[in-house]
Amino acid sequence: MTAIPVTGAAASRGFLRRFASQEALLALAVIGLAVAVGFVNPRFLAYRNLADILLGNAYIAIAAIGMSMVIISGNIDISVGALIGVLATVSGSLAVAGAPTAVAWLVPLALGILVMAAQGAVVAYLRIPAIVVTLGMLSILKGGLISVTGGKWITDLPQGFHLADLDVLGVPMPVVIMVAATALAAIWMRDTASGRAIYATGGNAEAARLCGVNPQRTVVMVFALHGLFAGLATLVYATQLRVIQSTTPSGLELTIITASVVGGVSILGGAGTVVGSTLAAILIAEITSALVFVNVSPYWTDALRGGLILATVIADIIRRRRRAARGWRT
């Protein structure tokens, strides 16, 4: 790595920090990309297309909220994609079996919290690396789902089940839930002691303990919330579908992790916001859609996603190292 001399006075760095926050950059990218692609192909900017992008990917943004919390606390979870598949099937099956709609909606939330909190407890109290626990859980959920349902489709969902078809004052429900969940989570994480504990745990667990934060309890809480958001994401996802395929959406966990990381959540823990991850989820969805409009094969989407996450991770680590070096120099 060649050292790039730090030019510009402290004042300009302060300026940059204020205006070049990850969130602002992402918002700029979301708008800039829309304008650029619209220039090449104006149909991209059609209301129908923009709405599709938002509606079709709101659940990823919602799941990325929980994932962001998990990563900020210094952990990782790769079982969330499989969990969403399982929860969607449970929810759909309940609805078809004639359970009250409220039950079909609430059971996935409770189940999501339960599964994730259990994983969090194993990670926090038995000190097993999160990757091992969630990799194991991924296969248990995935294999369990297919072997129980045989991969058959759930059809004839009752009319009332489709929560995602509702709207609030003309705003579609998935967008409402996405915005509300992001806002609530952002405020909670920024403005409450329990929310700040996540950052303290991921940033410096030892120092957190000395400040009266219980890192283990925090990790369990974070995983439980991650489960809650996974349940919420499932609701938005499953109630949009006319047919629920009882398999796990492949690669979903990677899309969710990408949204968190590209949204500015530091993969080493301790930093990031859910506003960033939501914007990043929208940006990734936008890129996927844009590829179609500029005639690039959609099969390149995943490579692009992979490149994006890799570049963000490397940039994050180099940036942190520079900053640490600067701290020593001055």
Added chain:
Amino acid sequence: MNAPLLDVRNLEKTFPGVRALTGVSFDVRAGEVHALLGENGAGKSTLIKVVSGVYQPDGGEILIDGRASRFTSPEDAKRAGVATIYQELLLFPELTVAENIFLGHAPRAGFGRIDWRAVRTKAEALLASLEIDDLAAGQIVGSLSVGHRQRVEILRALSHDARILIMDEPTAALTEADVTRLFGIVRRLKGRGVGIVYISHRLDELFEIADRVTVLRDGAYVGSRRMADTNSAELVQMMVGRRIENLFPKTLVPIGAPVLEAQNLVCHPMTRGVSLTVRSGEIVGLAGLVGSGRSELAQVLFGITPAERGEIRLQGEAVRIDSPEAARSRGIAYVPEDRAVQGLVRPMSVLNNFSLAALGALSRFGFIDRAAERRMAEAGVKRFSVKTSSVDEAAGRLSGGNQQKIVLGKWLANSPKLLVLDEPTRGVDVGAKAEIHRLMGDLAADGVAILMISSELPEVLGMSDRVLVMREGRLVAEFDRAHATSEAVGGAMMGGGANRERAA
């Protein structure tokens, strides 16, 4: 007069096998800076850990405002108004200054929400009260300089209404300008009636900032003085005592040609232009305080952090040492300071630790000759009289002295020309210490050039043909054996002391 803020009486603390503190007493009054002075291992860290509730004392008592107090946790101590600022600052790099100050006890608004406005204004008020104007409450701590980070720690302590502030070597990593500012802050705190326990090796600083000083040696109380009534010579004398007679002095051997010649070595941030020569058969002692850049210099010589500038010659030939592998192949060996982290692979057997640095010589086409490896380890165990049930025992299970002998032994297997020893006898019992010293003498007699870093002044004085003194990344003094007295070397280590001596 009122009772002292903090009064420590006859404190005792024993760890398995070690008496860390015996009969230590001192007190701190409001508005006073009381310094603790002593060599490494003198018991200062144990003492402050007892006072700040990390350890529980085995005997003696701690009085706060004249009332006996027992702290069972750091929280307890914090509630009683005792705050400690450790050398390794415990901050959250990704959070802001204000948040770091108030983490865990932030002002609340309704619904349990943190009142960010109050956090900010309170942080700003604290900053203003210490007249810190170049630090903003909203700055991210990770991007701050060490001096600023320390100020954040001090503010955090003040946010807890600390009345007794313990500062553990607060200037060890600071620049001159930051030290001046720290002293400004300390004086302001004194003015407010805060009592300060100040730990530092730098005598000149103590004369500037402290009111009284208590000296510890080997975990025992040596004495207390008012700074106005003492001088650096007396303090150095109290610190090091007279213990040189227990050591094996080095036998005189003919000193040969230079093995190591280093010219103007620079490696950011702690090696700032060092030139030195070590000759065959010579033991050069490298003295200096913790944080003076001694270990950093050793790691430059050994290629762990290669020199950015400067020249290294080995036996007259200019060489590039850009990795430990390069250093080893040139005949340099380094016995590091931190045995547990840098020296040993503790879960590995004695056998495998012994051969770790000599695997190349023990193998053919990459295959380890296991019989030869075992022979070598068994010979080593015998030669260094390592006490172990077998060479297959995990190295981490042995005592400190035996572990150190293994680290030393694994490097001697390479028959080095230059041996760099970093605190070779730290945490080692007296018997093992004598054996290590005898071994050093034997090696020197065989023509090995030895550079020995040690914080123990008697060891440096007893073993060295020549003593170099390092301070703030530079060599600042050199003494030959005849002129290396504890006062002279100690004075040069402390900085101001030497100047005082010369001025007197």
Added chain:
Amino acid sequence: MSAAAETALLRAPWWLKRHETLLAIILAVALVGLGAFNDRFLTLDNLLNQGRLMTEIGLIALPMTFVIITGGIDLSVGAIVGLSAVMLGYAWKTFAFPLPLAIVFALFVGGLAGFVNGFVITRVKVPPLIMTIATLALYRGLAEGVSQAHSVRGYPEAFYVLGQGDVLGAPTQLLILIVLIVVAGVALDRTTFGRALYAIGSNETAARFSALAVDRAKLVVYTLSGLASGLAAVVLVSRVTTTRMDMGMGYELDVIAAVVLGGTSIFGGAGTIWGTVIGLVMIQLLKNGLALTGVKGDATIVVIGAALIVSVLIASSLQRRRE
């Protein structure tokens, strides 16, 4: 496990306490049990066929043992299998490479993919877990992009000898695996390279201070992991006669489970190739045994996932008790 059983375990002689011995006993019991339940199980044909099926996972499990011993992990192996398989088909069909050259190319791509992992891990110091999650996404995406979801088939008959043929009465690929097991086992147990891996995993700083070439060893290990994934891809394509972009999906689970089940510590510093081989065989027999008793294939990954978690739990609780 009850406390009494655990104490008994701790008092047992050392060779019994070795993870490999315990596993071998469990394995023997499982073999006999499954054989008693189903007479098709303990037949030479079935066992050889199982050997054929486990080769791809086995090839990758060998360098994965190295990786985990150094305290790292490689989650991108399955994606590299996919990428190498696609590259094999692409080179042969689109570039019209002769097949041997296409195979070399596929191996090269696998090795390069692993090298990139190792390079960024050692130079930029990105944690291995994060790096290989990122490249898992990237390599799988490249496989999709390059193949455009087209599968390639119609390879020359001679190619299928590798994946479907027999040599000396045993599946060809199984023989390759056995040779590589011996090579990897000897390399880990007898060479300076192997010793360096243990030292790195136990205490990386001390390894560096002992003048071991830490970064080079890590680079080699991740490159080997990629190379083995490339080889697994070639064997897999030859066995199933087709190249598809989703090949190797989920392999990381089976590979890591085999290694961890075989007693390699997920925290690094301990493990053997022999353990990994036993872990590998156990997983394959588990799959086969469950299949023969009528359990569907998907249920077996539930068992593998559970086995992964449980074996790490047991290993770490035993470790804690010992300390």
